[in-house]
Amino acid sequence: MVEPLVDGHGRRISDLRVSVTDRCNFRCQYCMPTEGLPWLERGEILSFEEIERVVRLMVGMGVTDVRLTGGEPLVRREFTRLVAMLAGVEGLADLALTTNGFLLERDADALVAAGIDRVNVSIDSLQRDRFFQMTRRDSLPQVLRGLEAVARHPEVHPIKVNAVAMRGFTEAEAVPFAEFARSTAFQVRFIEFMPLDGDRSWRPDDVLTGDELRATIHAVHPLEEVPRERSATARIFRFRDGRGEMGFINPVSEPFCDDCNRIRLTAEGKLRTCLFSVGETDLREPLRAGAGDDELRHIVRDAVWRKELKHRVSEPGFRPPPRTMSAIGG
Numbered sequence: 001m002v003e004p005l006v007d008g009h010g011r012r013i014s015d016l017r018v019s020v021t022d023r024c025n026f027r028c029q030y031c032m033p034t035e036g037l038p039w040l041e042r043g044e045i046l047s048f049e050e051i052e053r054v055v056r057l058m059v060g061m062g063v064t065d066v067r068l069t070g071g072e073p074l075v076r077r078e079f080t081r082l083v084a085m086l087a088g089v090e091g092l093a094d095l096a097l098t099t100n101g102f103l104l105e106r107d108a109d110a111l112v113a114a115g116i117d118r119v120n121v122s123i124d125s126l127q128r129d130r131f132f133q134m135t136r137r138d139s140l141p142q143v144l145r146g147l148e149a150v151a152r153h154p155e156v157h158p159i160k161v162n163a164v165a166m167r168g169f170t171e172a173e174a175v176p177f178a179e180f181a182r183s184t185a186f187q188v189r190f191i192e193f194m195p196l197d198g199d200r201s202w203r204p205d206d207v208l209t210g211d212e213l214r215a216t217i218h219a220v221h222p223l224e225e226v227p228r229e230r231s232a233t234a235r236i237f238r239f240r241d242g243r244g245e246m247g248f249i250n251p252v253s254e255p256f257c258d259d260c261n262r263i264r265l266t267a268e269g270k271l272r273t274c275l276f277s278v279g280e281t282d283l284r285e286p287l288r289a290g291a292g293d294d295e296l297r298h299i300v301r302d303a304v305w306r307k308e309l310k311h312r313v314s315e316p317g318f319r320p321p322p323r324t325m326s327a328i329g330g
């Protein structure tokens, strides 16, 4: 194996998030405007073969975990074919999926057969009308059926339910989600609202912190913390009575950049070394210009060396990146 990927701060990169499309069938308030965004043309996004080549190169440089995201990855045609291609990459230890769950009931069996190891499903409310309010889609029953469909595969583990926490909305969801985590095998995690929304309406006051949510839940169902794994994004708490776990991803109130091991590939082939990167490195052009593996590795290594130390969301003068969440993929 060639030299592992290490950034200028000594952090080893082992986790690659791959956005396979910028398109989505939902319009979540914290992500996309009601009218959607101008989509990339088909020729602009990387082909499955190009994605596979980049993943193979990265795995050769020490990447072990790949997470497939979007937009909404399941809207990309023949997506399970890509899953099968990537599952065949030697050295790839974990192939995960983040989805809004709308097409999961249709695709769950094929995704698992193709090689998906872990699934995160985004659900911001367990109440149908509030789910509609947040996503602008009346789809909660379908999403829950999708969750059940993937849960029928014990080899897919863990299955996580991610809820974005927004002040003035999620307070009422805290205890219902805790009870959902206690009565199912799903690990429910709250993610703090980040300044990556398409409407550019994010304000620091909109952030409902993990601490606040945890205190609300703890008052009803006492929690105790589980030691944090290296490079983990979530603080995990188990219920003191042993009935399940909850996670809190607090990028705004408790940044976890010190041991960040993540980089991202956008649907059109831009390498982002941080979720909040302002600059990006184009891989599509050299890929399509016939660059060899050494040249591509050099481009990747150089970009990773310049990876940002941390995000600066809570610092004076912070500027959100030009690219919004749906075109990054989380």
Ligand code: SF4
Binding pocket: 251, 255, 256, 257, 260, 261, 262, 273, 274, 275, 276, 308, 309, 310, 311
């Ligand atoms: S904000 Fe950037 S540096 Fe911090 S954890 Fe996220 S990707 Fe890593």
